[in-house]
Amino acid sequence: MNQLHCDIVQDLLVAYFDGEVSPGTRLAIEKHLTGCATCRQLLKDMEVSPMVFQGLAPTPPPGDRERRVLAAARRRLYVMALGIFLIAAGVLGFTGWGLYQLFITPDVPWLVRLGIAAPVGGVLLIVMALIAERRQDRKEEEDDLGKY
Numbered sequence: 616m617n618q619l620h621c622d623i624v625q626d627l628l629v630a631y632f633d634g635e636v637s638p639g640t641r642l643a644i645e646k647h648l649t650g651c652a653t654c655r656q657l658l659k660d661m662e663v664s665p666m667v668f669q670g671l672a673p674t675p676p677p678g679d680r681e682r683r684v685l686a687a688a689r690r691r692l693y694v695m696a697l698g699i700f701l702i703a704a705g706v707l708g709f710t711g712w713g714l715y716q717l718f719i720t721p722d723v724p725w726l727v728r729l730g731i732a733a734p735v736g737g738v739l740l741i742v743m744a745l746i747a748e749r750r751q752d753r754k755e756e757e758d759d760l761g762k763y
């Protein structure tokens with residue numbers, strides 16, 4: 616176990632640990648390791664705390680990926696919500712305007728007016744309930760995001 620040999624092995628140990636040495640070098644290092652307790656201990660230390668020795672770009676913490684996935688999902692949801700909102704606004708706008716014109720026509724019987732007002736009120740109620748629910752979901756989603 617001459618000193619020079621140990622120096623070379625220790626220089627190569629990180630590459631060996633990462634599996635980046637040629638088969639010949641690997642064999643030579645393994646042969647040296649069987650006879651050298653110092654280098655064996657160094658390799659053991661690497662196995663215990665690989666992050667210190669690998670010298671690689673640190674892998675992003677797991678929360679990072681999750682956050683990106685969540686953000687992408689949320690963007691998709693916003694785009695869909697905007698599309699649905701535009702369609703609903705158009706349909707409700709046109710229909711609402713037509714119904715309103717019928718509603719304000721002087722000689723329409725009150726039963727017809729009630730027939731218009733009731734479904735419009737029902738739609739408004741449902742829309743308001745959906746908006747409230749969506750707000751609640753979004754708030755919970757943001758609370759979840761805060762955990763990462």
Ligand SMILES: [Zn+2]
Pocket residue numbers: 616620621622624647651652653654655
């Ligand atoms: Zn050695």
